[in-house]
Amino acid sequence: MEVLICMILLLSLDVKSTLVKSQRPLMVIAGRGAAAAVSVQVTLPPVASPLQNQLIFADQSLFHANSNNFSGTIPGNIVKLPYLYELDISNNRFSGPFPTAILAMDGLSFLDIRYNFFSGSVPPELFAKDLDALFLNNNNFMTRLPDDIGATHVEYLTLANNKFFGPIPRGIAKALSGLSEILLLDNMLSGCLPYELGLLKEAVVFDAGNNNLTGPLPFSLGCLEKLEVLNFAGNLLYGSIPDVLCGLTNLMNLSLSDNYLTQAGPSCMRLIKNGVLDVRKNCIPGRPFQRSVAECAAFFARPRNCPYMDTYSKVPCWLPNSVLQLLNWLLHLLNHSLEMIVVEFQLLNYK
Numbered sequence: 001m002e003v004l005i006c007m008i009l010l011l012s013l014d015v016k017s018t019l020v021k022s023q024r025p026l027m028v029i030a031g032r033g034a035a036a037a038v039s040v041q042v043t044l045p046p047v048a049s050p051l052q053n054q055l056i057f058a059d060q061s062l063f064h065a066n067s068n069n070f071s072g073t074i075p076g077n078i079v080k081l082p083y084l085y086e087l088d089i090s091n092n093r094f095s096g097p098f099p100t101a102i103l104a105m106d107g108l109s110f111l112d113i114r115y116n117f118f119s120g121s122v123p124p125e126l127f128a129k130d131l132d133a134l135f136l137n138n139n140n141f142m143t144r145l146p147d148d149i150g151a152t153h154v155e156y157l158t159l160a161n162n163k164f165f166g167p168i169p170r171g172i173a174k175a176l177s178g179l180s181e182i183l184l185l186d187n188m189l190s191g192c193l194p195y196e197l198g199l200l201k202e203a204v205v206f207d208a209g210n211n212n213l214t215g216p217l218p219f220s221l222g223c224l225e226k227l228e229v230l231n232f233a234g235n236l237l238y239g240s241i242p243d244v245l246c247g248l249t250n251l252m253n254l255s256l257s258d259n260y261l262t263q264a265g266p267s268c269m270r271l272i273k274n275g276v277l278d279v280r281k282n283c284i285p286g287r288p289f290q291r292s293v294a295e296c297a298a299f300f301a302r303p304r305n306c307p308y309m310d311t312y313s314k315v316p317c318w319l320p321n322s323v324l325q326l327l328n329w330l331l332h333l334l335n336h337s338l339e340m341i342v343v344e345f346q347l348l349n350y351k
């Protein structure tokens, strides 16, 4: 059972090249998949082979073994690679629980185990590691995001397509202030959006589509000046779309379809016209392609509440004056009880 190992001094890495920090010897087990990070001459490993325990090397800094159809579990002695700072075993058939041996790897800054069959919970300690990039997407992890999510410098956090449940923790911004890309889509996250999302100053892409998130959209989202893509489609959000959010100048794709939102202000209307904002399948009176009145009424017939309601109208950044006026108006709306909003909605609709 032979796994081909190539020891190469300098390789031209593609996408991950920005993360390469030194030119240490590099071990690559590259496969036939298009996603393989390096182009090297390799003999294809046996199909669906376990990664053997003999893979112990003293001076490795990068370990890429993506797209090889490796199966089984990760050998615990991988931690004996003392200088390893990139571990990529994506696109294989690894299974079993999260390989906790990884937690003991001190220098690790890039961890990619996406597209495998790992299951069970993710140890909270992982989120406290000093990683730049963490890719866990497309596995079967079923776990709650820890309330105290730790404090990493992670820039790319990808948890999509698993079964993460529970709320997005309020500690997210404090812990992960350097986050640039956050992909939480296609999980089972629930609960209200925390106001603290608006403190993720570096966020460029935030995707939490197809979950069970609820509550209003916090106005604080209007502070994410770098934001280009925001996706909350396919959730249970309600209330008005903060016009400050629609005023963000870098937004290219704001997907809010398939929720229970009830109002869009002037800036949002502009974005709808531009094709940036998608509000189909909501409860916005006068817009085309909305849910039926009966469907909206049924949703709002159940009492809906979020903790910390006062935080939803807080804007933790400076905004131009004109926007502030609009903000006050929306704030006033938000302060109405939910029934009032529903009544308004129904009145508008039956006019």
Ligand SMILES: *[C@@H]1O[C@H](CO)[C@@H](O)[C@H](O)[C@H]1NC(C)=O
Pocket (backbone or CB within 6 Å): 047, 048, 069, 071, 093
């Ligand atoms: C990967 O392994 C599985 C069985 O474990 C096999 O069915 C599949 O064909 C293999 N894929 C490739 C690309 O070799």
Ligand SMILES: *[C@@H]1O[C@H](CO)[C@@H](O)[C@H](O)[C@H]1NC(C)=O
Pocket (backbone or CB within 6 Å): 187, 188, 189, 210, 211, 212
């Ligand atoms: C959302 O919640 C409903 C009801 O609790 C449940 O039936 C549904 O499967 C959940 N969807 C997701 C994506 O978690």
Ligand SMILES: *[C@@H]1O[C@H](CO)[C@@H](O)[C@H](O)[C@H]1NC(C)=O
Pocket (backbone or CB within 6 Å): 209, 231, 233, 253, 254, 255
């Ligand atoms: C915007 O994002 C949504 C959700 O990810 C996606 O379905 C849609 O295709 C995107 N629209 C454009 C124009 O890129």
Ligand SMILES: *[C@@H]1O[C@H](CO)[C@@H](O)[C@H](O)[C@H]1NC(C)=O
Pocket (backbone or CB within 6 Å): 331, 332, 335
């Ligand atoms: C919201 O309502 C509460 C009580 O109903 C009131 O004390 C508060 O001043 C209101 N805030 C705004 C911004 O209208």
